[in-house]
Amino acid sequence: MKKNKKVLLVVFGLLIGVSISFAYFVGRSLTSGSGASLTVKTATLNGTKMEVEGELFFNDGFIYPGHTKVSSIKVTATGNNELIPYNLIWKGINSLYTSLNYKVYRSDKKIEVTASCEKRKEIVDGKQLLHEVCNINNLQELGEEIYTGTIGRSEENTKVILAEDEYITSTEEGKEVYYYVVIEYPNNEDIEENQNQDIGEEFSGEVTVEKSETNADINIMAVYVENEDGKYTQTSEIPQRESGLTLKTSKCNNGASVQWDSKNWAPLILNFKQSGTSCYLYFNKSNSLDDIILADNVKELTEGFIGSSCDSGCTLKQNDLYKGTDDDGPTYYFRGTVNNNYVQFGTNKDGKEMYWRIIRINGDGTIRLIYDGTTIHENGEITTDSIAMMNQQWYKLASSEKRDNKYFGFSWEDGKVRPGNYKTAIKSNAMQQLEQWYIENLEKDYGKYISTSATFCNDRTHYVDKKGEIPGTEVGDGSGIGTNTTYYGAYTRTLGQGSTLGTSVQKPSFKCYVSDKYSVDIGNLDKPVGLITADEVVFAGGYAGRYNHKYWLYNGQAYWTMSPCLFAGGSSGYMVVIDASGLITTSNVDVSRGIRPVINLKADTKFKAGGFGTIYYPYIVDIN
Numbered sequence: 001m002k003k004n005k006k007v008l009l010v011v012f013g014l015l016i017g018v019s020i021s022f023a024y025f026v027g028r029s030l031t032s033g034s035g036a037s038l039t040v041k042t043a044t045l046n047g048t049k050m051e052v053e054g055e056l057f058f059n060d061g062f063i064y065p066g067h068t069k070v071s072s073i074k075v076t077a078t079g080n081n082e083l084i085p086y087n088l089i090w091k092g093i094n095s096l097y098t099s100l101n102y103k104v105y106r107s108d109k110k111i112e113v114t115a116s117c118e119k120r121k122e123i124v125d126g127k128q129l130l131h132e133v134c135n136i137n138n139l140q141e142l143g144e145e146i147y148t149g150t151i152g153r154s155e156e157n158t159k160v161i162l163a164e165d166e167y168i169t170s171t172e173e174g175k176e177v178y179y180y181v182v183i184e185y186p187n188n189e190d191i192e193e194n195q196n197q198d199i200g201e202e203f204s205g206e207v208t209v210e211k212s213e214t215n216a217d218i219n220i221m222a223v224y225v226e227n228e229d230g231k232y233t234q235t236s237e238i239p240q241r242e243s244g245l246t247l248k249t250s251k252c253n254n255g256a257s258v259q260w261d262s263k264n265w266a267p268l269i270l271n272f273k274q275s276g277t278s279c280y281l282y283f284n285k286s287n288s289l290d291d292i293i294l295a296d297n298v299k300e301l302t303e304g305f306i307g308s309s310c311d312s313g314c315t316l317k318q319n320d321l322y323k324g325t326d327d328d329g330p331t332y333y334f335r336g337t338v339n340n341n342y343v344q345f346g347t348n349k350d351g352k353e354m355y356w357r358i359i360r361i362n363g364d365g366t367i368r369l370i371y372d373g374t375t376i377h378e379n380g381e382i383t384t385d386s387i388a389m390m391n392q393q394w395y396k397l398a399s400s401e402k403r404d405n406k407y408f409g410f411s412w413e414d415g416k417v418r419p420g421n422y423k424t425a426i427k428s429n430a431m432q433q434l435e436q437w438y439i440e441n442l443e444k445d446y447g448k449y450i451s452t453s454a455t456f457c458n459d460r461t462h463y464v465d466k467k468g469e470i471p472g473t474e475v476g477d478g479s480g481i482g483t484n485t486t487y488y489g490a491y492t493r494t495l496g497q498g499s500t501l502g503t504s505v506q507k508p509s510f511k512c513y514v515s516d517k518y519s520v521d522i523g524n525l526d527k528p529v530g531l532i533t534a535d536e537v538v539f540a541g542g543y544a545g546r547y548n549h550k551y552w553l554y555n556g557q558a559y560w561t562m563s564p565c566l567f568a569g570g571s572s573g574y575m576v577v578i579d580a581s582g583l584i585t586t587s588n589v590d591v592s593r594g595i596r597p598v599i600n601l602k603a604d605t606k607f608k609a610g611g612f613g614t615i616y617y618p619y620i621v622d623i624n
Contacts, residue, residue, distance in 0.1 A: 043208060043209050043210070045084050045086055045209065045210075045211050047079060047082065048077050048078065048079035048082050048084050048170040049077070049078040049079065049170075050075065050076070050077055050084070050086065050209050051074075051075070051076040051078070051174075052073065052074070052075055052088075052207055052208050052209055053073070053074045053076075054071060054072050054073035054074055054179075054207060055071055055073075055207065056071045056090055056181060056183060056205070056207060057069055057071045058071075058100070058183055058185075058203050063132070063185055064119055064120075064130040064131050064132045065098075065130070065131045065132065065185060065186065065187035065195055066117070066131045066132040066133060066134060066184070066185070066186070066187040067117055067132045067134065067184070067185045068115045068117060068132075068134035068136065068182060068183065068184045068185075069115055069182075069183050070113050070114060070115045070136060070180060070181070070182050070183075071180070071181045071183065072110075072113070072178060072179075072180055073088065073178070073179040073180075073181065073207055074110075074176060074177070074178050074179075075088070075168065075176070075177050075178075075179065075209060076174045076175065076176050077168045077169070077170035077171070077174065077175045077177075078170060078171070078172070078173075078174040078175075079170030079171070079172075080170065080172065082169070082170045083167060083168075083169050083269070084167065084168050084169075084170060085165060085166070085167050085211070085212035085213075086166055086167075086168070086209045086210065086211060086212050087161050087162075087163065087164050087165065087166065087209065087210050087211075087212050088104075088161070088162045088163040088166060088179060088207070088209055089159055089160065089161050089162060089207070089208060089209065089210055090151070090159070090160045090162055090205055090206070090207050091157060091158070091159050091160075091205050091206055091208065092157065092158070092203070092204050092205010092206060093154055093155075093156065093157055093158070093202055093203070093204055093205060094151050094152065094153060094154050094158075094202070094203050094205075095153060095154070095155065095201040095202045095203070096153060096185075096198045096201045096202075096203060097153055097195075097197050097198050097201070098185065098186065098195055098198050099150040099151060099152040099153065099186075100150060100151045100183050100184065100185060100186075100203070101148075101149075101150055101183070101184045101186055102148065102149055102150070102151060102162065102181055102182060102183045102184070103145040103147070103148045103181070103182040104145060104146055104147040104148070104162055104163050104179055104180070104181050104182075105142035105143065105144075105145050105146065105179070105180040105181075105182075106142075106146050106163070106166075106177060106178070106179055106180075107141075107142060107143075107177070107178045107180065108176075108177060108178070108270070108271065109178065110178055111138060111141045111142060111178070111180070112138060113136065113137065113138045113139060113141070113142065113180055114136070114137050114138070115134050115135070115136050115137070115182070116134065116135050116137065117132040117133065117134040117135075118132060118133050118134075119131075119132050120132065120133060131187050134184075136182065139182075142180055145182075146163060147162065147163050147164065149161075149162070151183075151203075157205075162179070162181060162207070163179060164212070165212050166212070169268055169269060169270070219276075219277070219278040219279070221278045221279065221280050222234050222280050222281075223235050223236065223237065223238055223239075223280075223281045223283070224280070224281065224282045224283065225239055225243075225245055225283045225284075226245070226248075226282075226283065226284035232282060238265075238266075238267075238281070238283075239283050240265075241265050245283040245284060246260065246283060246284065247260040247267070247281060247282070247283055248282050248283060248284045249282045250267075250279055250280065250281050250282065251279065251280045251282075252269070252277060252278065252279040252280075253276075253277060253278055254276065254277045255271050256269055256270065256271050256277045256279065257269075257270045257271055258270065258279055258281065267279070267281065293321070293332065293358070293361060293613070320334070320335050320336045320338055321333070321334055321335075321338075322334075322335050322539075324360075324510050324539065325363070325510065325511075326362060326363040326510035326511060326512075327363065327510075327511055327512060328362065328363030328364040329363035329364070330363060331360050331361060331362055331363045331510055332360060332361040333359065333360035333361075333510075333536070333539050333540070334357075334358055334359070334360065334540065334552065335539060335540055335541050335551070336540075336541050336550075336551055336552070337379055337541075337550050337551060337552065338379075338552050339379060339552075339614060339615060340612060340613040340614055341357050341358035341552065341613055342355065342356075342357060342358075342372075342376060342613055342614060342615055342618035342619065343355070343356040343357070343358060343369055343613070343618055343619045343620075343621065344356075344376075344618045344619070344620045344621070345369070345446070345449075345601070345620075345621040346441070346442060346445065346446045346621070346623070348374060348440075348441045349440045349441050350374075352374035353374060354371070354373075354374060354441070355372045355373055355374070355375070355376045355377075355618065356369035356370060356371055356372050356599075357369065357370050357372050357552060357553075358613070358619075359532060359536055359540070359598070360510075360536070360539075362454055362600065363510075364451075364453070364454060364603065365603030366451045366453075366454040366600040366601060366602060366603050367600065367601040367603075367605065368454070368536075368598060368599075368600050369598065369599055369600070369601060370532055370553075370596050370597070370598050371386065371388050371596050371597045371598070372386045372596075373385035373386040373387075376615050376618065377555065377615075378615060379550065379551075379552050379554070380549050380550060380554055381555065381556070382555065382556025382557075383555055383556065383557070384557060384594075386555045386557070386596065387555070387557050387559055387594035387595065387596060388437055388594075388595055388596060388597050389433045389434075389437065389594065389595040390594050391592040391593075391594070392429060392430065392433055392560075392592060392593065392594065392595050393429050393589065393590045393591065393592055393593075394407070394428055394429060394430050394560060394575055394587075394589040394590070394593075395407045395428055395429050395589045395590060396429045396590065397589070397590045403483065403567075403572075403573050404482060404483060404573075405417075405479075405480050405481055405482060405483070405484065405486055405567045405573070406481070407428075407573065407589045408460065408488070408564035408565075408567065408573065408575060408589065409425075409428065409458060409460065409564075410427075410428055410430070410431050410456070410458040410518055410530070410562060411425035411426060411427045411428060411431055411524065412425060412426055412428075413425050413426065415481065416481075417460055417462065417474075417479075417480040417481060418460060418515045418516060419524060421523050421524060422523065422524050422525055422526050425524065430531065430560055430595060433595055434527070434529045434530065434531070434595065434597055435526060435527045435529065437529070437595075437597060438527045438528075438529040438597070438599075439527065442529075442599070443527070445623075446623065447528075449601055449602055449605050449621060449623070450528050450599050450600065450601060450602065451528060451600040451601065451602045451603075452519065452520035452521050452528045453519055453520075453521045454519065454528070454600035455512065455517040455518060455519045455522070456517070456518045456519070456525070456530030456531070456533075456562060456598070457512035457516055457517060457518070457533050457535075457562065457563075458516055458518060458562050458563075458564070459488065459489045459490055459512060459513065459516050459533070459535075459563055459564065460480055460488060460489075460513075460516050460564055461488065461489040461513050461516065462478050462479060462480035462486045462487070462488060462489075463478050463486070463487045463488070463489070463491075463492070464477050464478035464485075464487070465478075465487065466487055466491065466492065467492060468487065468489060468491070468492035468493075472484070472486060483567075483569055484567075484569070485567065485568055485569045486566070486567045487566055488563070488564040488565055488566065488567075489513075489563075490533070490534040490535065490561075490563035490564065490565055490576050491565050491566050492507070493506065493507045493508050493509060493534070493535060493538075494506060494508060494534045494535060494537070494538050494542075494544060494563075494576060494584055495534075495544045495565060495576065495584065495585075495586065506538050506543070506544070508534075508535035508536075508538040508539050509535055510535065510536075510539070518530060528599065528600065529597050529598065529599055530562055530597075530598050531560055531561055531562035531595070531596070531597075531598055532553075532561055532562065532596070532598050533561055533562050533563050534561045534562075534563035534565075534576035534584065535563070537553060537561060537576075537578060537584055538584065540552065540553050541553070542578060542582065542583075542584045543583070543584060544583070544584045544585065545583070546583065547581045547582060547583055548581075548582040548583070549581070549582055551582065553578065553582070554578075554582035556580055557580055557594050558577055558578065558579045558580045558587075558593050558594060559577065559578055559593050559594035559595060559596050560575060560577055560587075560593045560594070560595055561575065561576045561577060561578065563575065563576040564576075565586050566586065572588075573588060573589055574586035574587060574588060574589075575587055575588075575589060577593055601621070605621060605622075606621075606622040607619050607620060607621060607622055608620045608621075608622045
């Protein structure tokens with residue numbers, strides 16, 4: 001029964017319950033059947049693989065009238081962007097004399113929804129009346145129900161349509177949608193007799209999908225394109241890829257929405273639930289990289305850190321873009337074996353094209369790139385080309401110089417944990433080499449495209465203990481000054497509890513203590529170039545204590561990050577590095593490693609049409 005039909009169950013807020021005067025369920029409790037359990041049910045509709053996971057769970061053992069249960073059903077459609085109409089159905093036997101009421105909700109993400117029930121007993125006219133009052137937790141997160149109905153008595157196998165004329169757009173990765181079915185054994189006022197007759201009856205079956213004969217009914221009502229004067233003109237056709245126009249906004253009725261599939265150059269209609277859905281599409285000339293990246297990665301983004309990465313059993317998918325938060329807002333980062341974060345930007349001093357990989361879209365909208373050489377490389381390819389400077393020490397120390405915490409700074413001043421103005425600070429060898437490379441290859445012709453406000457993080461937050469729970473002081477252990485034993489923030493987040501395989505607890509962060517930020521605009525950096533942080537490596541797929549040849553930062557070479565790790569006193573002091581196996585590990589400041597420059601493109605940097613971020617069609621910065 002669709003929502004606009006009369007329903008048998010009325011819900012006020014979150015309280016589901018009825019008066020005890022409705023039922024005469026005396027003396028004994030109902031023992032339900034086995035339920036309708038299903039691990040994975042697979043069907044093929046119009047060439048699309050449809051997987052159904054879940055069950056109609058109603059086998060709690062002892063239940064009274066009013067008992068309510070919430071079941072979660074996941075439907076996954078795997079295919080080639082086909083719009084599939086289908087019905088969600090239950091097939092089974094219900095021998096209960098009392099019809100079960102149900103409500104169905106739909107969500108594009110998994111939501112934890114549970115029902116809790118309290119059993120109650122009353123004595124009326126010498127009879128014991130039993131019922132339950134139930135509350136559904138988190139029901140408000142599901143919105144309004146899409147279908148309601150009843151599952152009546154059937155002595156043989158029967159079919160019940162739980163949700164009719166549903167739609168889903170299949171994807172290569174598998175588009176997921178969740179259904180939440182609220183089932184109630186009612187305290188039935190319509191039954192004059194008591195409900196004891198249901199004791200020992202059966203409810204069992206399975207949930208699956210079937211093809212709906214209803215054709216999809218989507219109308220693209222109008223397409224609007226932006227003119228030179230910034231106004232929109234209506235057209236009858238979607239702009240071609242070569243036009244440089246991208247979908248900026250859309251307006252749909254019936255709760256639907258549109259995301260743009262740049263790979264197939266077509267709109268994807270999301271949350272499409274009913275016929276008569278209409279959409280208006282608005283295209284503009286914005287071709288900034290952040291818009292293009294988000295358009296090219298149309299799947300729902302996973303938020304936060306998803307856990308440890310992989311070794312030979314890598315399970316991370318390709319083209320994975322994830323969402324995090326830095327000090328400026330939402331940041332979008334590439335993780336795993338991605339193959340769509342390639343950028344061609346500029347030519348070097350020898351006239352060779354320079355290639356880069358996108359680390360992330362920063363919270364301020366700038367685009368963080370790491371150098372990848374003058375030839376383009378497949379993931380996992382061992383190459384020296386992606387290292388701009390080979391065999392460089394973080395600091396070039398004379399044999400007579402005493403080890404000191406100060407040598408972990410990107411630049412430093414004696415007696416200070418953090419330096420001030422770059423003109424008075426002593427620069428690390430890494431900073432000097434990066435500045436020289438920037439001057440020779442980027443500054444003159446391409447400096448105007450590079451942000452001077454985006455920051456780099458040389459995290460020198462300092463602690464006494466490995467867990468990062470006891471902050472260091474300006475004197476004594478953990479001070480970050482002199483030869484005092486000091487654990488730095490990156491140690492705890494990326495290494496401190498993760499050096500043993502299988503026990504790593506990585507807690508990377510895009511946040512940076514304000515005094516540890518470097519930028520030209522702040523005044524502690526001369527040229528807008530730096531290095532990747534240990535945290536960004538972990539977000540990308542790096543792992544401490546585990547070899548990883550599959551994530552996109554691996555190139556078979558050892559190179560520096562910008563993150564201090566540990567100074568243990570005496571001659572033991574370490575920065576975080578990526579070694580030749582892809583492992584996140586440590587290295588002393590005067591050991592030779594490679595340097596991969598990192599820059600931040602301005603948020604409004606434009607890109608030429610036709611690039612997809614792939615190895616054969618990288619994003620190309622429009623230097624005109």
